[in-house]
Amino acid sequence: MSLMIDEPKLRLDKIGLKLTSAQGAVHTVFEGIDVSIGQGSFVSVIGPSGCGKTSILNVIAGLVKPTSGQVLVDGTKVQGPSPQRGVVFQQYALFPWLTVRKNIEFGIRMAGGSSTVQKEVSDSLLERMGLEQWENAFPKELSGGMKQRVALARAYAVAPDILLMDEPFGALDSETRVRLQDELVAMWFDRRTTVVFITHDIDESIFLAERVLVMGGSPGQIVNDVSVDLPYPRSSDVRITEEFGEIRRKLWSALHDKQ
Amino acid sequence: MASDNGLLSVSSIDDVQAELVTSSVRKEPVHLSSKRSRFLSRIGIEGASLLAGLGIWYVIGEYFSARLVPTPLVVAQTLWNLAITGSLERNIGASLERVLVGFLLGLVVAVPVGFLTGWYSIANRIAEPWIQFFRTIPPIALIPLIIVYLGIGKEAQISVIFFAVFLTVVITVHQGVRHVDATLIRAARVLGVEKNSKLFRYVILPSALPHIFVGIRLGLAGAWTTLIAAELIAAQHGLGYMIQVASTLFEIPVVYAGIFTIGVLGFTMDRLVLIFYRRVSRWQDVGEK
Ligand SMILES: Nc1ncnc2c1ncn2[C@@H]1O[C@H](COP(=O)(O)OP(=O)(O)OP(=O)(O)O)[C@@H](O)[C@H]1O
Ligand SMILES: [Mg+2]
Numbered sequence: 001m002s003l004m005i006d007e008p009k010l011r012l013d014k015i016g017l018k019l020t021s022a023q024g025a026v027h028t029v030f031e032g033i034d035v036s037i038g039q040g041s042f043v044s045v046i047g048p049s050g051c052g053k054t055s056i057l058n059v060i061a062g063l064v065k066p067t068s069g070q071v072l073v074d075g076t077k078v079q080g081p082s083p084q085r086g087v088v089f090q091q092y093a094l095f096p097w098l099t100v101r102k103n104i105e106f107g108i109r110m111a112g113g114s115s116t117v118q119k120e121v122s123d124s125l126l127e128r129m130g131l132e133q134w135e136n137a138f139p140k141e142l143s144g145g146m147k148q149r150v151a152l153a154r155a156y157a158v159a160p161d162i163l164l165m166d167e168p169f170g171a172l173d174s175e176t177r178v179r180l181q182d183e184l185v186a187m188w189f190d191r192r193t194t195v196v197f198i199t200h201d202i203d204e205s206i207f208l209a210e211r212v213l214v215m216g217g218s219p220g221q222i223v224n225d226v227s228v229d230l231p232y233p234r235s236s237d238v239r240i241t242e243e244f245g246e247i248r249r250k251l252w253s254a255l256h257d258k259q
Numbered sequence: 260m261a262s263d264n265g266l267l268s269v270s271s272i273d274d275v276q277a278e279l280v281t282s283s284v285r286k287e288p289v290h291l292s293s294k295r296s297r298f299l300s301r302i303g304i305e306g307a308s309l310l311a312g313l314g315i316w317y318v319i320g321e322y323f324s325a326r327l328v329p330t331p332l333v334v335a336q337t338l339w340n341l342a343i344t345g346s347l348e349r350n351i352g353a354s355l356e357r358v359l360v361g362f363l364l365g366l367v368v369a370v371p372v373g374f375l376t377g378w379y380s381i382a383n384r385i386a387e388p389w390i391q392f393f394r395t396i397p398p399i400a401l402i403p404l405i406i407v408y409l410g411i412g413k414e415a416q417i418s419v420i421f422f423a424v425f426l427t428v429v430i431t432v433h434q435g436v437r438h439v440d441a442t443l444i445r446a447a448r449v450l451g452v453e454k455n456s457k458l459f460r461y462v463i464l465p466s467a468l469p470h471i472f473v474g475i476r477l478g479l480a481g482a483w484t485t486l487i488a489a490e491l492i493a494a495q496h497g498l499g500y501m502i503q504v505a506s507t508l509f510e511i512p513v514v515y516a517g518i519f520t521i522g523v524l525g526f527t528m529d530r531l532v533l534i535f536y537r538r539v540s541r542w543q544d545v546g547e548k
Contacts, residue, residue: 063445083451093446097465097542107450110457138542158450 007075008036009194010060010162015069016219017055029055030220031068035213040192042185044205046251047215053198054090056220057164060196061087073162083107086160088168092147094139100150101126101135107158125153129183145176152180156187162194169204178236181208189232202251206244207234214254224254329512334519337512346501351520353496354486357413361420362482366475369425373432373474374459377467383433390429398423398481399488411493416486423485428474435470439463469543472536476529483525 016031030052037043047053058064060071062081071078073085094103104125105118113121126132129149139147148168155163169177185208188195199205205212206228214224228247230238238244313331320330329337341347375382376390398419409415439462447462490499498517505513 058445061445061449063448080453081445081448083449085449087446087449089442089446091442093440093442095443095446095462095465097468106447106461110447110451110461140542154450 009039009041009074010037010196011035011072011075012056012060013070013072015056015059015066015071017052017059017064018067028219030215033069033220033222035222035225037194037196040194041211042188042195042197042209043211043213044197044199044209045213045215046199046202046205046255047220048255049200051215051218052220053200053215054166056215057087057166057196057198060162061085061164063087083111083158084160085162085164086155086158088148088151088155088163088165090166090168090170092139092144092151094147094150094154096139099136099138100131100142103139103150104153104157106154111158121157122153125157128187129153145172145180148172148180149183152184152187156191159191160193162196163188165195165197167198167200170199170201177204184208185232185234202248202255203239205251206230206247207236207239212247212251214251216255223257224251226250226254326509326511329515333512334515337516338520341513341516347516347520350496350498350501350517351524353413353500354490354498354521355524357416357420357497358479358482358486360413361417361486362424362479364417365421365424365478365482366428368421369428369474369478370432370471372425373429374436374463374467376429377433377436378455378459378463390426393422394426394430398426398485402489402492406493411495416489416494416497419485419489420482423481424478427478427481428471431470431474431477432467435467435474436463438470439466469536469540472532472540476532479528479532480525483521487521 012033012035015033017029019027019029021027033056045053045056055064059066060078062071062078062085078085095106098106101122104122108118108121122135126135129152131146131149131153134142134146139150142150152168169180172180181204184195187193195209197205197208210228212224212226212228213222214226215221216223226247230241230243317330317332320328320333322328325333338347372386376386377383401422402415402419405415405418409418443462443466444458447458452458452461486497487499487502490497491503494500494503498521502514502517505511505517
């Protein structure tokens, strides 16, 4: 699906991250990560807990500076966070003092968008996410699945070029998860946003993405890069196909070899 | 949580915080009753409690001589008489003015200072030893010195109140800022919040609001305590002054009337703050605190 033009949308140029603890011990979270991701592609990243997935995402987002290498977006070095790279956090991170609608509008408001624009965008996202009845609710009143939808809508509202998602569906029941996966793929299809999706669920990583990066080891590295040539839209039946099983086996052994 | 190099971990603040939070959405037994009748039953219980207190006071007052322990009726009569002459209003006005001015000044200075020390560790390092040092000194201990420098006018009392309120509020604001969820700051950054001033306004301030309100309540209580102490020691007006004069003349009912008035004013102000707090904190997740 993705057309690789000469310049990738997102390039991780040999990035590494070392953290120094309070005691002065240096811990290498990951190193030598070198990946190019094409415009409009959907890439998932899978790996065991603690291998540095969230850390990589933070570096791509510009929230954490890599200690070596650089992140390039359209060939330009990332210097800090930008609404151009939206993030859906592992822990929702909704603003608890804002209503659902105000959470969704936050990014547009910060960009100085008029209240008409704010309302237009949030109206359409509320509808799309099935959150209309909840527009005036506060996050504490929402279930996990609804919170995640708000987080997704809030990230989408600023129309980012790149969407970075950190195990967004990890805490949901399987039914809600499947519904949100479908919504996500549909949105991605519509907007052709470049998506980097972190998960530790093998099936999820295959079902959603065109390409799966497997992380492992300590310090974290990319140990495998598997492409998923299954046509979209994918129905849940795709999980029982031969190709799916083949990729699943490949990922499984990649995850369990390098431990 | 308290192990960071923050300004404090004063348990009393956490207690008030807990109280603030629990009382803001108390778990009432859920009958089929409407919101209104629940409200009435709660007012009913509070009212009955207050009435019972008055009754006990009345019985004790009857037992002693009215010159020693006046009954609520005698105190009410005394308040009425004081009000007719206008002296009650004058003294209330004087005390209220000092409390409000001192309190507002303290608040206006403490909030930005608390934000700075909470946010910038260099500011914290500079201010922390000073605040800790002065915190151990009861503001009342400064009164003699302030009398020497500023006399016994309202400037003197306002200064002591300012000092008391500042120290209380700066610490709670500082704590509030340090407790802001780092993920929310990151969320704001990736949604386009670049300037710190915007971050303060849209993320830090609302996050820290519950702490700030704890500071306001503690600060207000401290303001009253300090003011009355100051007025008892040296003043020309005010409720503390009224009590002081009455006690030297052995007018015990006037002393009672003064104490009662202070209690009512303090209680009312606290309630007003609480009502305001509940309005602005509907979003708070009570179960988690
Ligand atoms: N602020 C930090 N200070 C020190 N070490 C950190 C910090 N953040 C992360 N680490 C360390 O970096 C490593 C990778 O953490 P990270 O959160 O990126 O893992 P992850 O792959 O996202 O794990 P999970 O699947 O559990 O979310 C861990 O060993 C962790 O202890
Ligand atoms: Mg993680």
